[in-house]
Amino acid sequence: LAKGPLAGIKALVTSGPTFEPIDPVRFIGNRSSGKQGHAIATALARLGADVTLITGPVRLADPSGVRTIHVETAREMLGAALGNLPADVAVCAAAVADWTVSNASKEKRKKYPGAPPPAIELAANPDILATLSEAGSARPRLVIGFAAETEKVLEHAKAKLARKGCDWIVANDVSPATGTFGGDFNSVHLISASGTEDWPRIAKADVAERLAWRIADFLKPGGAE
Numbered sequence: 001l002a003k004g005p006l007a008g009i010k011a012l013v014t015s016g017p018t019f020e021p022i023d024p025v026r027f028i029g030n031r032s033s034g035k036q037g038h039a040i041a042t043a044l045a046r047l048g049a050d051v052t053l054i055t056g057p058v059r060l061a062d063p064s065g066v067r068t069i070h071v072e073t074a075r076e077m078l079g080a081a082l083g084n085l086p087a088d089v090a091v092c093a094a095a096v097a098d099w100t101v102s103n104a105s106k107e108k109r110k111k112y113p114g115a116p117p118p119a120i121e122l123a124a125n126p127d128i129l130a131t132l133s134e135a136g137s138a139r140p141r142l143v144i145g146f147a148a149e150t151e152k153v154l155e156h157a158k159a160k161l162a163r164k165g166c167d168w169i170v171a172n173d174v175s176p177a178t179g180t181f182g183g184d185f186n187s188v189h190l191i192s193a194s195g196t197e198d199w200p201r202i203a204k205a206d207v208a209e210r211l212a213w214r215i216a217d218f219l220k221p222g223g224a225e
């Protein structure tokens with residue numbers, strides 16, 4: 001049986017990008033590496049949680065001790081998330097594509113000499129974080145989202161907390177001056193209805209561990225934020 005402060009706790013983590021097909025061989029994606037989400041899944045498992053990681057396509061190994069489900073599209077990610085409720089805590093770290101290709105074709109799009117390029121039509125994707133936050137009696141006790149901002153970090157993150165209906169936002173300052181993009185260190189703020197914690201500049205791996213301990217503190221019997 002698992003030991004640790006999160007023993008008996010079920011956690012859902014989303015990570016990585018989503019890929020939205022244009023046709024059977026092409027897609028729209030993004031540059032998310034999945035490092036932060038995978039690190040969070042690992043940190044939660046180390047504290048004893050029963051972790052399901054739902055990940056888009058990444059170049060990372062499945063973390064050991066974590067049940068990993070591989071998906072491609074936002075719709076598949078949402079289906080996997082809803083299909084793995086109930087959970088005590090959900091951490092939405094995935095960089096979900098905002099749009100899917102509504103006119104994706106079953107056959108590979110052909111290029112014909114002289115013909116204009118095909119038009120790609122987009123439609124909004126479901127918001128996984130918002131959907132989990134509104135899941136009624138199936139709602140995890142603690143729903144956590146991420147916000148990467150380049151300006152007015154706290155203001156934008158607080159608005160996101162309200163808009164998505166989640167409990168905490170990990171706001172990530174990615175303005176060029178911080179060196180966060182491509183760097184090993186991160187400066188985050190943990191935002192909840194009751195206030196803002198400014199974390200020191202720490203290694204990205206340590207953000208995951210610190211968040212896992214913070215989750216354990218919140219979920220422990222009698223724990224509060």
Ligand code: C5P
Nearest residue numbers: 092093094096125126127128129145146
């Ligand atoms: O709205 P925005 O993409 O900036 O919000 C980021 C947060 O929302 C992240 O936690 C991300 O995982 C989550 N999200 C989601 N589904 C979407 C879009 C964002 O879960 N379709």
